[in-house]
Amino acid sequence: MRRRVLPGFGLSLGYTVTYLGLIVLLPLAALAWKASDVGFAGLLRLLSSPRTLAALKLSFGGALLAATVNVFIGLLVTWALVRYRFPGRRVLDAFIDLPFALPTAVAGIALTAVYAPNGWLGRWLVPLGISFAYTPLGVLLAMVFVGFPFVVRTLQPVLQSLEQDVEDAAESLGATGLQTFLRVILPTLVPTLLTGFALALARAVGEYGSVIFIAGNIPMRSEIAPLLIVQRLEEFDYATAAALGVVMLAFSLVLLVLVSALQRWTRRWAEVPR
Amino acid sequence: MKLRPLLWAFAATALALPAVGKDVTLLNVSYDPTRELYKAVNTAFIADWKAKHGDTVTIQMSHGGSGKQARAVVDGLPADVVTLALAYDIDAIADRGLLAKDWQTRLPENASPYTSTIVFLVRKGNPKGIRDWGDLVKTGVQVVTPNPKTSGGARWNFLAAWGYALKLPGGNDDKAKAFVKTLFQHVPVLDTGARGATNTFTQRGIGDVLIAWENEALLAKKEPGGDQFDIVVPSITILAEPPVAVVDRNAAAHGTREVADAYLKFLYSPQAQDIEARNFYRPRSPEVAAKYAAQFPKVATFTLAEVFGDWRKAQAKFFAEGALFDQIGPGN
Numbered sequence: 001m002r003r004r005v006l007p008g009f010g011l012s013l014g015y016t017v018t019y020l021g022l023i024v025l026l027p028l029a030a031l032a033w034k035a036s037d038v039g040f041a042g043l044l045r046l047l048s049s050p051r052t053l054a055a056l057k058l059s060f061g062g063a064l065l066a067a068t069v070n071v072f073i074g075l076l077v078t079w080a081l082v083r084y085r086f087p088g089r090r091v092l093d094a095f096i097d098l099p100f101a102l103p104t105a106v107a108g109i110a111l112t113a114v115y116a117p118n119g120w121l122g123r124w125l126v127p128l129g130i131s132f133a134y135t136p137l138g139v140l141l142a143m144v145f146v147g148f149p150f151v152v153r154t155l156q157p158v159l160q161s162l163e164q165d166v167e168d169a170a171e172s173l174g175a176t177g178l179q180t181f182l183r184v185i186l187p188t189l190v191p192t193l194l195t196g197f198a199l200a201l202a203r204a205v206g207e208y209g210s211v212i213f214i215a216g217n218i219p220m221r222s223e224i225a226p227l228l229i230v231q232r233l234e235e236f237d238y239a240t241a242a243a244l245g246v247v248m249l250a251f252s253l254v255l256l257v258l259v260s261a262l263q264r265w266t267r268r269w270a271e272v273p274r
Numbered sequence: 275m276k277l278r279p280l281l282w283a284f285a286a287t288a289l290a291l292p293a294v295g296k297d298v299t300l301l302n303v304s305y306d307p308t309r310e311l312y313k314a315v316n317t318a319f320i321a322d323w324k325a326k327h328g329d330t331v332t333i334q335m336s337h338g339g340s341g342k343q344a345r346a347v348v349d350g351l352p353a354d355v356v357t358l359a360l361a362y363d364i365d366a367i368a369d370r371g372l373l374a375k376d377w378q379t380r381l382p383e384n385a386s387p388y389t390s391t392i393v394f395l396v397r398k399g400n401p402k403g404i405r406d407w408g409d410l411v412k413t414g415v416q417v418v419t420p421n422p423k424t425s426g427g428a429r430w431n432f433l434a435a436w437g438y439a440l441k442l443p444g445g446n447d448d449k450a451k452a453f454v455k456t457l458f459q460h461v462p463v464l465d466t467g468a469r470g471a472t473n474t475f476t477q478r479g480i481g482d483v484l485i486a487w488e489n490e491a492l493l494a495k496k497e498p499g500g501d502q503f504d505i506v507v508p509s510i511t512i513l514a515e516p517p518v519a520v521v522d523r524n525a526a527a528h529g530t531r532e533v534a535d536a537y538l539k540f541l542y543s544p545q546a547q548d549i550e551a552r553n554f555y556r557p558r559s560p561e562v563a564a565k566y567a568a569q570f571p572k573v574a575t576f577t578l579a580e581v582f583g584d585w586r587k588a589q590a591k592f593f594a595e596g597a598l599f600d601q602i603g604p605g606n
Binding site for chain 1: 339348366423461462464593594
């Protein structure tokens with residue numbers, strides 16, 4: 001018989017199921033229940049509307065792109081934070097969490113203020129033809145902003161626990177710096193990077209507050225899917241709003257399952273000695 | 275609204291307390307730009323009621339987008355009175371049986387104690403020479419307005435533009451549709467609410483003209499930096515009538531019917547009309563209007579009822595899913 005630190009598997013599982021049921025599953029079931037009012041034909045009509053598709057494309061496409069950007073920049077930033085000692089490192093480290101703490105609307109307004117044509121950066125960028133504010137590029141920017149801490153905070157402990165002697169061993173066997181990074185360090189980091197990617201992705205897909213201020217919200221161009229949901233609610237059309245919500249949930253679920261499958265695959269690949 | 279849970283707690287406490295000492299609490303669920311207005315009105319009403327009846331009235335406020343506020347009341351926010359941006363939102367509450375369907379006939383003037391109109395805010399000196407609706411569709415003019423799909427206020431903007439085109443010589447629905455379609459092609463940003471659109475125009479420097487409620491335009495001019503803008507009154511515009519109503523079922527449940535009725539009637543009193551005028555809403559009372567004539571220039575207006583029938587019809591024709599705004603809106 002296996003010894004457990006804490007007794008009562010039955011109790012803790014019961015608690016887990018009840019808690020998840022009340023906090024997560026019940027509201028989601030209510031959402032699906034509301035959505036069922038539109039029926040199958042209604043759902044098809046919703047999904048074949050060019051406007052819905054454009055909004056979904058922006059929300060999911062933007063989120064995928066933002067999460068990808070975050071993986072690269074996140075890796076760079078985490079590397080600098082973990083591997084080097086420099087003045088102000090702790091302050092910089094603390095700054096990483098700010099997007100977590102900031103109300104998203106504040107983030108949106110701040111980003112817009114900076115990148116608007118009369119903003120600090122906007123006044124230099126817009127004449128060059130680069131406009132973030134009120135374009136899909138702005139949506140991407142806001143999504144990068146809110147997703148960034150997820151990548152860094154997932155990656156940091158793993159990178160910290162990476163032993164120096166592995167690198168020494170690689171070096172002693174004649175590996176160059178790049179080889180060591182690509183063939184020794186990166187493979188161990190990939191599953192974690194994917195976790196960070198999935199978290200940043202999930203956050204960006206559902207993001208409303210910060211995106212709404214910088215998006216411009218022009219249908220077919222810079223309108224995110226959550227805004228469509230808000231519009232349906234504004235028409236007291238709960239069923240369609242819920243249906244859109246369910247569609248987004250389904251998409252997200254598929255994406256997250258894909259990411260976790262990829263993660264399992266890379267983990268195995270990383271563990272096999274080659 | 276982060277305030278909402280708090281208000282719930284407040285309202286629950288108010289219900290739990292027995293009605294001794296004749297302390298009455300009202301919850302007024304309103305829309306965004308009325309914060310300053312009702313702060314002043316409430317103080318006056320509380321003093322007035324205390325003087326006449328000796329009871330202490332406490333008035334809780336909840337502000338948010340008009341449609342969102344209506345949904346909250348439908349979903350159980352225990353509002354005694356609602357003071358919203360458009361009748362359609364109160365209709366939606368009435369449709370759920372919370373108040374009588376004929377609520378709009380229970381108070382004078384379509385149950386709108388104060389009105390506003392739709393005007394233009396332009397940059398100082400009016401560099402693009404904007405005088406009327408027709409100038410908004412000139413080449414190179416950028417127009418800022420919130421999204422009629424998410425903002426009740428913006429629906430008045432849309433209807434004002436439509437009404438203008440309709441009333442031009444030879445105007446008809448097709449011509450109005452073409453005009454409004456072109457107009458929205460000049461809109462670079464569709465904010466979700468009126469305050470957001472005002473900020474986009476005043477703080478971010480976007481656009482040559484903001485289509486705004488007169489009270490918002492006057493307020494923007496009063497803010498620091500407001501001298502950077504001029505108000506332009508178009509040749510014709512819509513009379514925006516934000517309505518008020520007692521939520522029958524909630525008032526009955528809370529035993530606040532009498533005070534709630536008096537509160538809304540108070541909005542028509544000379545004292546309250548003066549407060550409303552000072553907060554840039556056009557008063558209904560001719561005497562008070564005369565006193566503030568300098569602030570509110572004479573303007574030709576049409577009402578929603580004259581041109582569009584009622585809000586249910588306007589909503590179905592223009593703003594419902596797949597209706598006119600979706601057909602002609604930006605991006606199409």
